[in-house]
Amino acid sequence: MTKTKDKNTEEQILNAAKNIFQTKGMDGSRMQEIADKAGINKAMLHYYYRSKQLLFEAVFKNAFSLLAPQLNTILNDDSSIEDKIKNFTVDYTSFMMKHPYLPKFIIQELNRNEDFIKKLKENAGFPNLKKFKEKVAEEIKLGTIKPIDADQLFVNILALNIFPFLGKPLIKAITNKDENNYKTFVNQRKTAVADFIINAIKTS
Template sequence: MAKAKDKNTEELILNAAKNVFQSKGMDGARMQEIADHAGINKAMLHYYYRSKQLLFEAVFKNAFSLLAPQLNAVLNDDSSIEDKVRNFTANYISFISQHPYLPTFVIQELNRNPEFILNMKDSQGFPNLKKFKNQVKNEVDMGLIKPISAEQLFMNIMSLNVFPFVARPLLMAFTSTDNDTYQQLLDNRKTEVADFIINAIKIS
């Protein structure tokens, strides 16, 4: 029973922290507010996480651990580059639609503590581009896609998928859309982004 209770308490803390970090950012979040949202006292919160930084890292790792294996699986399966682009885009947009705070977390932490992200590179499940790089080169050499480096292609994929989530308020203002309409635009991007990239690299 104790283990189940501990696990439930930690889940309450992580969910509360996720919501507070999302609305207040890392610098604006307060441990007392997170404790209040979790329905526990501050001493209990500090028992689980001694500092706000450790709690932030736990929330980030928890979310990233759900996304990274999915992306890694797509990058390293035996499908074509075209299928990889489609599957990567669909998986990423679906996941981030359910965890909209994650891209902002990454940007905030890259600016505030770049070493933390770099240290995650060696963690289990972190996306590995080795196979993707070899496959892009092979498909270029075979004349299946236009000459492009795997690094540039991957950055194009990430940029077109990430930016609409990071800049959501700005793009909603530019496009004069409400939340429901903008979410539909994001859902449509599961195919729109893939088609755009594929049409840009595919040899007719």
């Protein structure tokens, strides 16, 4: 019973923290507010997570553990590069629309703590580009896609997908979009980004 109760309590904490972090961000969130949302006292929250940073990392790892295997599967399955680009874009954008705090958090942590990437790589299913690179080389040889460095292609895919979440305030300001229009715009990028990249690398 104790183990079940502990597991349930931790899940309550992580769900509460995720909701607060999504709404107020890391800096604007308070441990007391998270404890209240989870239905526990602050002392109990600190028993599970000694600091807000540790709690934020736990929320991130929990979400990343759901996303990373999905992306890794896409990168390493036997599908064509065109399908990989389409599936990666749809999966990544859909996931980030549910977890919009993650890209900013990753960048902040990488800038603040160089060892953070080591923590990321310890997660099961951390993306591996080996088969992706092999597939790119294969399709270049077949003449399906133009000669392109596989690392450059992957970074282009990642950058075009991640920036709308990192640059949300700037994009909304420049394009004069309110929150609803911004969400529609990002949702449209599930196909717009994939089409743009595919058209840039296809030979015909």
